[in-house]
Amino acid sequence: MRGLLALLLAAMAMPIVAQGNAPPAPYAYRQLDDPAKEAAAQELMETLRCLKCQSQSIADSDAPMAGDMRHQVRIRIAAGENPEDIRSWLMQRYGDYVSYAPVVSASTWPLYALPVVFLLIVGAILLRRFRRRA
Amino acid sequence: MIAELGHAALWLAAALALLQLVGGALALREGEADGIAGLARPAAILQGGLAGFAFFALLYVFAVTDLSVKLVAANSHSLKPLIFKLSGAWGNHEGSMLLWVTVMALAGGLIAAVERRLPEKTMQATLAAQGFVALGFYAFLLLSSNPFERLPEPAMEGLGLNPLLQDIGLALHPPTLYFGYVGLSVAFSFAVGAMLTRSVTPDFARAMRPWVLGAWVFLTLGITAGSYWAYYELGWGGWWFWDPVENASLMPWLAATALLHSVSVLASRDALRVWTIMLGVVAFSMSMLGTFLVRSGVLTSVHAFAVDPERGSFILALLAVYIGGALLLFALRASSISEGERFAVASREGALVFNNVMLSAILAVVLLGTLYPLLTEAFDVRVSVGPPYFNPVSAIFTIPMLLVMAVGPLLRWRGDSFARISKELALIAALVIAGLIFFALFEGGALLPLLGLALAVMLAVASFLPLRGRNLKRLPIAVWGMVVAHFGIAVALFGMASESAFSTERLAALEVGQSATVGPWEVELASVQPVAGPNWTAIEGRMLASYKGGEGQPIAPQSRNFWAPAQQTTESVLLTRWNGQLYAVMGNEANDGRWQLRLWWKPFVTFIWYGGMLVALGGVLAIIGRVQQDLKRRSIRRKGAVRRADMETV
Amino acid sequence: MGWRMWLPLMVFALFLGLAAYQLTQPKDEFVESRMIGQSLPYFELPAATEDLPGVSSKDFADGKPRLLNIWASWCLPCIAEAPQLEALKEQGADIVGVAIRDDPADVAEFLARHGNPYSRIGRDDLSEVQLGIGSSGVPETFVIDGKGTITYQHIGDIRADDVPLLLEKLREAGR
Numbered sequence: 001m002r003g004l005l006a007l008l009l010a011a012m013a014m015p016i017v018a019q020g021n022a023p024p025a026p027y028a029y030r031q032l033d034d035p036a037k038e039a040a041a042q043e044l045m046e047t048l049r050c051l052k053c054q055s056q057s058i059a060d061s062d063a064p065m066a067g068d069m070r071h072q073v074r075i076r077i078a079a080g081e082n083p084e085d086i087r088s089w090l091m092q093r094y095g096d097y098v099s100y101a102p103v104v105s106a107s108t109w110p111l112y113a114l115p116v117v118f119l120l121i122v123g124a125i126l127l128r129r130f131r132r133r134a
Numbered sequence: 135m136i137a138e139l140g141h142a143a144l145w146l147a148a149a150l151a152l153l154q155l156v157g158g159a160l161a162l163r164e165g166e167a168d169g170i171a172g173l174a175r176p177a178a179i180l181q182g183g184l185a186g187f188a189f190f191a192l193l194y195v196f197a198v199t200d201l202s203v204k205l206v207a208a209n210s211h212s213l214k215p216l217i218f219k220l221s222g223a224w225g226n227h228e229g230s231m232l233l234w235v236t237v238m239a240l241a242g243g244l245i246a247a248v249e250r251r252l253p254e255k256t257m258q259a260t261l262a263a264q265g266f267v268a269l270g271f272y273a274f275l276l277l278s279s280n281p282f283e284r285l286p287e288p289a290m291e292g293l294g295l296n297p298l299l300q301d302i303g304l305a306l307h308p309p310t311l312y313f314g315y316v317g318l319s320v321a322f323s324f325a326v327g328a329m330l331t332r333s334v335t336p337d338f339a340r341a342m343r344p345w346v347l348g349a350w351v352f353l354t355l356g357i358t359a360g361s362y363w364a365y366y367e368l369g370w371g372g373w374w375f376w377d378p379v380e381n382a383s384l385m386p387w388l389a390a391t392a393l394l395h396s397v398s399v400l401a402s403r404d405a406l407r408v409w410t411i412m413l414g415v416v417a418f419s420m421s422m423l424g425t426f427l428v429r430s431g432v433l434t435s436v437h438a439f440a441v442d443p444e445r446g447s448f449i450l451a452l453l454a455v456y457i458g459g460a461l462l463l464f465a466l467r468a469s470s471i472s473e474g475e476r477f478a479v480a481s482r483e484g485a486l487v488f489n490n491v492m493l494s495a496i497l498a499v500v501l502l503g504t505l506y507p508l509l510t511e512a513f514d515v516r517v518s519v520g521p522p523y524f525n526p527v528s529a530i531f532t533i534p535m536l537l538v539m540a541v542g543p544l545l546r547w548r549g550d551s552f553a554r555i556s557k558e559l560a561l562i563a564a565l566v567i568a569g570l571i572f573f574a575l576f577e578g579g580a581l582l583p584l585l586g587l588a589l590a591v592m593l594a595v596a597s598f599l600p601l602r603g604r605n606l607k608r609l610p611i612a613v614w615g616m617v618v619a620h621f622g623i624a625v626a627l628f629g630m631a632s633e634s635a636f637s638t639e640r641l642a643a644l645e646v647g648q649s650a651t652v653g654p655w656e657v658e659l660a661s662v663q664p665v666a667g668p669n670w671t672a673i674e675g676r677m678l679a680s681y682k683g684g685e686g687q688p689i690a691p692q693s694r695n696f697w698a699p700a701q702q703t704t705e706s707v708l709l710t711r712w713n714g715q716l717y718a719v720m721g722n723e724a725n726d727g728r729w730q731l732r733l734w735w736k737p738f739v740t741f742i743w744y745g746g747m748l749v750a751l752g753g754v755l756a757i758i759g760r761v762q763q764d765l766k767r768r769s770i771r772r773k774g775a776v777r778r779a780d781m782e783t784v
Numbered sequence: 785m786g787w788r789m790w791l792p793l794m795v796f797a798l799f800l801g802l803a804a805y806q807l808t809q810p811k812d813e814f815v816e817s818r819m820i821g822q823s824l825p826y827f828e829l830p831a832a833t834e835d836l837p838g839v840s841s842k843d844f845a846d847g848k849p850r851l852l853n854i855w856a857s858w859c860l861p862c863i864a865e866a867p868q869l870e871a872l873k874e875q876g877a878d879i880v881g882v883a884i885r886d887d888p889a890d891v892a893e894f895l896a897r898h899g900n901p902y903s904r905i906g907r908d909d910l911s912e913v914q915l916g917i918g919s920s921g922v923p924e925t926f927v928i929d930g931k932g933t934i935t936y937q938h939i940g941d942i943r944a945d946d947v948p949l950l951l952e953k954l955r956e957a958g959r
Contacts, residue, residue, distance in 0.1 A: 022885035025910045029721060029730045031641050042639065047522045051815050051920035055377050055434050057520070060370040062702075064885055065920070068911035093918030095818050100520025107515045114502055115527050118495045122531075125491055130479040412792065419796075432806045434813070446807055454800050461793040468789040505799070508806055516815065 027074040028067030034078075041074050044083040047100045048073070048090065057100060137203050140191025141282040144232075147184035147239060148272035150177045151265040154242075158262020161255055162330055174261040175246040181268070182243025189236040192281055196223040199292060205229060205281050207289035214300070221305030222294055227429070227445065228281035230308055235271040237309075237316045241345070242268065245320065251337045251768075252327075260327030267319055270452040278448060303363050310356040311383070315421040317349025318390060325414030326460055329467045334407040334474075339400035340764060342414070344757055346397055349417075350390040351753035357383050358746030369704035369719050371734045373633070373742060376524045378433040381504040382424030385497055389417035392493040395486050403547055405474040405483055409490065415464060419457045420497075425449055432508060478549035485542025492535035496528050503527070529582055536589045536627070537562075539620060540596035558599055565592035579635045586631025593624035612759030619752025626745025632714075632738040643728040653735030654682045655716050657689075662729060670696040672705070675720040675729060679709055691720040715739050814939045817918030817926075824932045825916040829906025832883040833891040839880055839906030839913075847930035849957035851877050851950065853902070854914055855923045856884045857894035861941035862923050868942040869901035875947075877954055881905035882913050884922050925950065929957035 032038040045059035050066040058066040058073075069090075076086050090098045102108040153170075154177045161171035195203045196219050199212045209229075210222045224233040242264040249257060275281065324342040328334045360383065365373035374380060393413040399406045427433055430446025477483040503519040510517050540562050544555045552559060569588030573579075597620035600613065642650035649658035658678045665674045672694040678686030692705040709716040714737035721730030824841045831838040844850060853869065855862045873879055881902040883891055891905065908914060917926060917934060927936035927950065936953040938946060 022887060022909060023725050024722075029641050029724075029732075030643065031639070047520060049518045049520070056375070060368065060372050060375070062369075062704075065911055065914075068885075069915065071910055072912075072915060090915075091818075093818055093915065094815055094920065095516065097516040097518050097815055100518050101522030102517055102519055107510055107513070108506075108517055111502065111506055111519065111523065112527075115495075115499055115530070118498050119530070122491050122495050126488060129487060130484065416792075426803070430803075430807060432803065443807055447804075450800070450803055450807065457796060458793070458800070461796055465789045465793050505802070509802060511809075512802060512805055 022064075024064060024067045025071035027071040028064075030074075032074055032078050037077050038074075040083050041070075041077040044077070044086060045070055045073055048087070049098050049100055051094065051098065136191050136194050137200065137282040137284065140188040140195075141280065143184040143188040143191065144272065144276060144282075147181045147188065148269060148276060150181040150184065151239075151268040151272060153177045154181070154261050154265030155269060156262075158258045158260075158265070158327075161258040161262075171258050174258045174265075178239075178246035178261050178264065179243040181265075182239045182241075182246075185236040185239035189232055192223050192229060192232055193220055195282075196220060201290070201292060202284050202288035204283045204285050207285060207292050209292070209294040211292040211294050214294070217302075218300045218305065224308055225304065227442070228275070228279040230312075231271060231275050231279055232281050233309065234312045234316065235268060235275060237312050238264070238268055238271070238319055241316050241320050242323075245341075249341055251341055253331065253333055256327050256331040256333045256338070258327075259330040260323050263323040263326035263330075264320070267323065267456055270455065274448050274452070279445070303359065307356065307359065307363075310352050310359070314349045314352035314356060314386065314390075315418075315425070317345045317352065318386060318418045318421050320345040321349065321393065321414045322418035322456075322460065325411045326463065329411060329460075329463050329471075332467065332470060334400075334411060334471050336401050336404050339397045339410065340760075343394070343397050343401060343760055344764075346390060346394045346417075347753055347757045347760065350387070350394050351750050351757070353383070353387045353390055354746060354750040354753060357387055358743050358750070361746075362743050366706065366708065369706050369732075371637070371639070371717050371732075371736065373739070374630075376503070376519075376521050378504050379428050381500050382427045385500055385504075386417060386420040386424055388493055388497040388500065389413060389420045392490045392497070393417045395493075396490050399483050399486050400474070403475050403477070403483055405477060406487065406490075407471050407474045408468050409487075411468070411471070412464065413490075413494075415457065415460045416494075416497075419453070422449065422453045422457065426453055427504070433504070475548075477547070480545060480550050480552050482542060482545045482547045482550075485538050485545055488538050489535050489542065492531045492538070495531045496535075499528050499531070500524065525582060529585075533585065533589065536593055536623075537566075539623070540593050540599075543597075543600040543616065543620070558596075561599075562592055562596055565595055573635070577635055583631045583635035586627055587635065590624050590628035590631060593627065594621060597621040597624055610759050611762065612756045615752045615754070615756030615759055617752070618755060619749045622745045622748025622750075622752055624745070625741050625748055626743075629738050629741025629743075629745055633736050633742065636737045637739075638735045640731075640733040642731045642733065643724050643726075644731055645728050648728075650731060650733060652716070652733040653737075655733070655735055656680050656683070657716075657718065657731070657733055658686065659729060659731065660688075665692065667694070670694045673720060673723075675718075675731065677718065677731075679716055679718070681711065681716075689716075689718055691718045693720045693722065710740060713737055815920040816939070817920075817934070817937045819918040819934050820937060822934060824928060824934060827906075827913050827916060829882065829908055829913060832881070832886055832905040832907035833888050833895065835892070835895075836900075836902060837904045839882060839904045841932060843880065843904065844928050844932040845930075848878060849927065849929045849935075849954050851879045851954065852917075852926040852928050853879055853881050853923065854884060854919050854925070855881060856886050857890040858886070859884075859922045862894075863898055865923055865941035866898040866901070868944060868947055870899050871944075871947055872942075872950060873901040875951055877951065878903050882908050884908050884911060884914060927953045927957050 032041060042059065046057050048058045048069065050056045050058045050061040050063055050069070052063045052065045053061050058069045073086055077083065087099055096102060096105065096108065102111055104112055154174050157171045157174040157177065160169065161174070195206055196210055197216065199206060199210055199219065201207045205226065205228055209226045210219055214222065223229045242261065246261055252260070321342050324338060324345070328338045360380070361373050364375070365371070393410070396406045396410045396413055400410045426446060426449045429449060430443060432446065503524055506519055507517055541555070541559065544558050566588050569591045570584060573584050573587045597617055601609070601617060638653040640650055640652035644650060644659045646659055646661055649656050656679070659675060660678055661676045663674045663676060665672050672692040674690050674692045676688065676690050679689050680686040687709060689707040689709055691707040694703045694705055696703065704719050706717060706719045709718070714735060717734040717736060719732040721732060723729055824844055826841050828840040829838050851872065855865070869879055879901050881904065883905055886907065888907075906913065919926070919937075921939065923941055925938040925942060926934050929935050935957045938950060942950065
């Protein structure tokens, strides 16, 4: 947080030289006409990582590649594809890294197992304290 | 000359910190408070003065732009406005470390000068711990990041005229955080001193409390301001991203929140001794950990600052010595500290313990999610952990915490019955259920924001319940502090949930003269003008925004192109009403000559930051109330002591 | 009772070990493709410049291994990489280019200035091929065998000492 200010400078100030002058993909900055589909696309985009950025979702980035990924997401959703299928399509290509929503797998199970352990510890602490005291 | 004096003052201050450490250690061994040990207090006061002098010396060389000092030449410029020359002193790695150690030394001097409640031995051990922590930072400064280093040849002109960095928020943000971190370091020293002398008493808690409260107020302000800044500057309407650096700022806050509540239990009821000590150590660890994560660059963040692996190693070494040492001490001593007074489940302490444990669990979840990518990278697997993980998993612990937060202040200390407050409980339950039904009918949406809205409404009402049946004029200020802070949490939660449930987004491509609607707003693109600044040119979209068909208000967001370095930034415009904000961003020109606009209507989003400020205000009230109480208690004690002395002479 | 008090220290020691280990590791920002060993997805790209044909996934199914170079005229490392691509071509590599978000005039100018090692260049304005093969940056170079299977990914610009490795990978793909 010390950097939260210096922080943003890096992010918001993206170098324009290294990105080319080509126009953005049609659906990078354009919403789908169907509000329900747009909402589904938005929800998915917020959970996909921009691969060219420093820890931002593709929904929060002006990087051209993030724009191209938004375009992909929107046209696939418009074509009726299921958001989770789009996520797994991307994960087949980029691995767990591309998704901010870790799925339970060989490499991520402790993320979900440990909070359960925390729950048990919490329960144990409270039970011990209260049972002895009551 | 001034620079050399500042440098010398730092060496002297370091020597005094060493004296504090040695004195305290001798006091522990010999079990007496005289001799060298007796020097600990004066040494701490003098150390504070010297560090303060060194910092003023740094401010001075920045104020006069002494270009023979390397740090000035690298970070300042003779043409900067004075305020940014001064803030340039701490807007870099060396200066920020000096600021940190100065605030820490001043805090140490202050406790040495005024804190008289604790047994002298405990006090000396506390000052020894404070000296020990300071010593590490002095070593860091003097051995590897000397802010007063001279250049062999004075520079012709300074390098630091980057206008992007000339921002008042950027100038004030770091000191805010350091005040928070230093407050926690004082709490840490008190905890270590208490463990060393096995003296964990309500007096210890009272001595520690203002520092914890103060730290907590600064951390609250730091997070609130930082979040608003990110919201405003990043240009996509997000206000919290669960980015590693944001989490690094949240973790000390969570620990400090738990600590300040458990300190209160220890101060008023002499319970939760071990737990309070543990939290004192954890809270400081979290602020060190945050510094480590931000500066070492081990995690990828949009907010990275002064990243350098070598500094990272140094901070990690300090972390290992302080936190490792304190935890070792804890392991050795904790079983010999009794847990203190007992209490029933249905009691104020019971509720506080419950929420302390919940806060700690949330802290554990945030810590796990933040460090997990670091863990998998050690096995060459890269994963991302983001909002879809943090939101629901932390909610598991947050929801029960919010409920207990509403009930706890209604319960009496030691033992109470839920039957006594059954009416209030019924009201709380009714509010949650009614809120859920109301918001579900009003706007379907996802479960979590819905729960957030209902809980926020309930908590907003419940936070005032403790005032029922009490004489408001005679109510202690500290109780007002609690009420305001809890209400602030409700307000902030309402803003968060509302933002996530009711925001509408509109990406529009408009020709000049066309308009777009977003929520209740209609925004017309009146004209597009090029504008130029000192080192940028911009496209400015002049627009008229009208709320529900009302009169149009002019707004003019810009898309700026800086040269040298070539960067594109967005200058968004926020139009604030009592019930929310219109957020407008000017984009680029599309192929067909239309202009890209990003518009959001975010109902009640401002409540997030109003809430944060209320929480901080509550903390300030609590400090005032507690200090007032302590002063009263002290004068009573003194009178008692005088009377006793009189009796003896008689 | 006593052993529990050691838990915080143990957790902290684990963290210290991890953090110390990570500090010594070089920080790479590469995101590796998971498509190694898989077939190229179907695609058909128009020509990025008038002088060379466009690219289709079918072009890779003729039994000859090739390099697939993701690049762009606006990309600075691509200029640094140009001589190495030239060297690869001279040693017999067939290099197919995919130009990301590029303009035909800019492509032509780049080729005129820095040389043309490509047999074909496809124009990928929407990063479709890039996303399809799991590439996350420019430039990147993939080795594709004669059946259209991706066998190797090189991330970043090709340096002089990468050339033998890429030739070796091409040879392997040809077997």
